[in-house]
Amino acid sequence: MEITIVFQIAAVGILVAVLNQVLIRAGREEQAMMTTLAGLVVVLFWIIQYISNLFETVQTLFRL
Amino acid sequence: MSIVQIGVIGLICVILIINIRRENPQIAVLLSLAGGLIITFNLMPIFKSIIELITQISEKIDVNFKYISMIIKIVGIAYIAEFCSQICIDAGEGAVASKIELAAKVFIIAASLPVIYGLIQTVNSLLS
Numbered sequence: 646m647e648i649t650i651v652f653q654i655a656a657v658g659i660l661v662a663v664l665n666q667v668l669i670r671a672g673r674e675e676q677a678m679m680t681t682l683a684g685l686v687v688v689l690f691w692i693i694q695y696i697s698n699l700f701e702t703v704q705t706l707f708r709l
Numbered sequence: 710m711s712i713v714q715i716g717v718i719g720l721i722c723v724i725l726i727i728n729i730r731r732e733n734p735q736i737a738v739l740l741s742l743a744g745g746l747i748i749t750f751n752l753m754p755i756f757k758s759i760i761e762l763i764t765q766i767s768e769k770i771d772v773n774f775k776y777i778s779m780i781i782k783i784v785g786i787a788y789i790a791e792f793c794s795q796i797c798i799d800a801g802e803g804a805v806a807s808k809i810e811l812a813a814k815v816f817i818i819a820a821s822l823p824v825i826y827g828l829i830q831t832v833n834s835l836l837s
Contacts, residue, residue, distance in 0.1 A: 646750040648718055651743050655725040658736035665732065681733065688739050695746045700789070702753050706760065707785025708778055 646698070650691060657684050710751035718747055738800045745792060779820055786816050 661684035668677035703709070722744030730737040760781055767777040790813030797806035 654740050658729040658733050662732035685735050699750050709785050
């Protein structure tokens with residue numbers, strides 16, 4: 646649970662944004678949409694592990 | 710994990726979020742969520758020591774542990790609800806955030822009912 650995850654997500658976000666622009670300029674809007682979705686899914690997979698990790702810790706700690 | 714590190718993590722996240730928000734709002738929301746997760750996860754050891762200290766104190770004063778555990782449970786419920794509803798508000802979804810807040814209130818009332826019931830009973834017994 647370090648700051649590196651924030652940098653990874655930011656890197657994916659910037660990469661997807663750049664790819665989007667390139668694909669839109671090349672006239673392939675639907676592929677641009679697909680890359681955005683792909684980036685989103687990758688980031689979601691990373692985040693889900695951290696969310697479940699944190700919420701389990703909170704549950705055990707606060708006896709929810 | 711001192712307050713300085715937490716502040717720096719927060720600032721870094723904000724800078725990155727501003728950078729990404731225009732092109733890619735979805736990733737910006739996930740980035741703010743990640744920042745929140747990191748800061749919260751690093752707070753957990755401190756929470757743990759506070760709760761252990763409270764339980765030790767309650768044992769010394771021999772307060773009924775039921776009340777202490779209820780208070781800790783309510784703090785947990787309130788904390789999780791606040792964490793999630795703030796993320797929803799940042800993403801612009803006020804309706805979802807208010808639903809989460811409503812659910813948190815209901816859970817807190819449900820958690821505190823036994824104690825209220827006990828209180829009313831003791832008051833009744835005193836009066837009658």
